[in-house]
Amino acid sequence: MLAQTHIKEQLDALRHDKACGLARVxxxxxxxxxxxxxxxQTLYPRIYWHARGSDKPHYVALGCIHELTGPEQIQQIFAHDNQxxxxxxxxxxxxxxxxxxxxGFGPCRLVLPRIELIRRGECTHLCLNLWFDEHNREAxxxxxxxxxxxxxxEAPLPPLLPQQWQRHDSPDFPQWQTLVAAVTAPDFQAQTPKVVLSRESRLxxxxxxxxxxxxxxxxxxEECFQFGFQFEPEQAFIACSPERLYRREQRHLYTEALAGTIRRCGDEAADAQLAAExxxxxxxxxxxxLVQADILQRLAPLTHDATLTEPRVLKLRLLQHLKCDIEAELHPAVSDGQLLAALHPTPAVGGAPREAALRFIRDHEPHARxxxxxxxxxxxxxxxxFSVAIRSALIRPQTVTLFAGAGIVAGSEPAAEWAELDNKIANVLSLLG
Known part of the structure; x- marks a missing residue:
């Protein structure tokens, strides 16, 4: 109550301010x-965001006072942001x-929330956002x-209880075999060396x-990006993704090539052998x-002084991935909208070349990503x-839908790639009993 009283005092002060644009108390x-x-909370949207790394801030966002529905709007919103x-x-x-x-999700939805809860280190703040124009101050x-x-x-979360469910995979395994055979055919490979095929598993x-x-x-x-979006009460999209699309700090850019997967078994010596394999x-x-080359090519018109590390193994709880870190400096005036258009979707989730891979996915995958x-x-x-939203789940009444993908290149075997998909949803399946 004391916190709300303090915010109301700040709001009263804003009644006599004539400035337009964003105000935050x-x-x-x-x-x-x-x-x-x-x-x-009862306010929607309800959003949670925690970037990868234990030292990163936690964010909760509630409500919406402005919304961006296309990447091209991003440059416009910050071009005149001198506040x-x-x-x-x-x-x-x-x-x-x-x-x-x-x-309810749309092709692009970026929300400026009414309320933010932010934790940095040991400090937690409640922020209230307001957007004033010449006529709306009182409203x-x-x-x-x-x-x-x-x-x-604050209230305790409901307990996560063991569930009873029926699982339906799309595509099923025979369809998966057909898709992998089509992508690995020599004539197709000559033009499109990689397509990332995905599967949804409805529980x-x-x-x-x-x-x-x-x-x-x-x-x-704990080593993943953790986020969730609930734009309306009946559905939510949540994820614990290991993959960064990019991080921009002023003009400095961090991104990565995360592709190539093998399992972990819990034994340190065996895991080291699998990592070497x-x-x-x-x-x-x-x-x-293929992922490295595509990212560097797409960044070339937007950046300078790009550097690439040698591949290393990223160890997760049940999986290990090949990972290369990429850093670069952005040219002046390059916007987040341009970065999103250039980098998304990466070959790690789409394929290479991008348009040919996306065309195959549009024409052949039996489910909506x-x-x-x-x-x-x-x-x-x-x-x-931004994180790449893999290791994710769409939650609707009486249905949880899990997603997983596998990069199909020359030499990919349908059974091995199907097993990789199962490994990628094993974490969530174990939580659901």
Whole structure:
């Protein structure tokens, strides 16, 4: 109550200010569980974002006062942003804007929230965002006060209980064999050396609170990006993804080539042997090289002084991946919209060359990817970061849909790639019993 009183005093001061644009008032508060606090709220959208790394801030976003629905709008919104307060938008882009068949998500949806909860280190702040023009000051203040009044106290998350469900894969294994055979055919390979094929696994009958599932999942994925988007009560998209699309700090860019996969078994010596096998495997090295080359080619018109590390093994709980880090300096005036258009979707989730791979996916995959393998994250004037939305789940009433993909190149075997898909959803399946 003391925190809300302090914010209301700041809002009263804004009544006499004539400045237009973004205004942000903030107050320090205490919250134990960000996801427990988020789940207790009644305001939508409800968004959670935590970038990869234990030292990165945690964000919760509630409500919406402005929305971007296309990457081209990003450059416009920051081009005239000379204020002390810079807006932070949270959201994502579909894997394929031409086929974004998830109602409520759209091809692009980036939200400037009414309320943000932010934890940096030991400090947690509640922020209230307002956007003033010449005519809306009183109405905007009233809306902000109403949103503040709607906030609910933190509450424990519902327990994640074992589920009973029926699993349906799309494609099924015979269809998968046909798709892999088509991609690995010599004539097709001559033009399109890599296509990332995906599968959705629908668990029908599963009734799950998305934030309870995400809370349990994050405990097994501390080295991953952790995020969730609930634009309306009936559905949510959550993920614990190991893959960064890019991070921009002012003009400095960080990205990566993450492609090539092998399992882990839990035994240190055996895992080291598997990692060595991954490093020496021609098929996986080829897959990673194709991703590296495509990213560097797409960045060339936008950057200078690009550097690339040698491949190393990224160890996750159940999997190991080949990873190369890429850094570069952006040319002046390059925007996040340009970066998203250049880098998304990467060959790690689409294929190479991009358009030929996307055309095959559009024509042959029997399910809609929606935001799976899309780009999800947060952007602002100073810093933007997007993750590739793999290791993800779409949660609807009585259905949880899990997604996984595998890069198909020359030498790919259908049974081995199918097993890789199963390995990639094993974490979530174990949580659901």
């Amino acid at each position: 903030r107050v320090a508060i205490e919250v134990d569980s960000f996801l427990g606090w988020l789940n207790a 002390d307060e810079s807006p932070r938008y949270y959201g994502g882009l579909a894997f394929d804007p031409r086929q974004h068949d998830w109602q 905007e203040l009233d809306s902000a006060i109403a949103a503040l009044a709607s906030l609910q106290p 029908e009958g599963a009734r799950v609170n998305p934030w309870s599932l995400l809370a349990s999942w994050t405990l097994q994925a 991954l490093m020496g495997d021609g098929k996986n090295r080829l897959e990673n090289r 929606g935001w799976y393998a899309g780009a999800c994250g947060m952007l602002s004037r100073e810093t933007s970061e």
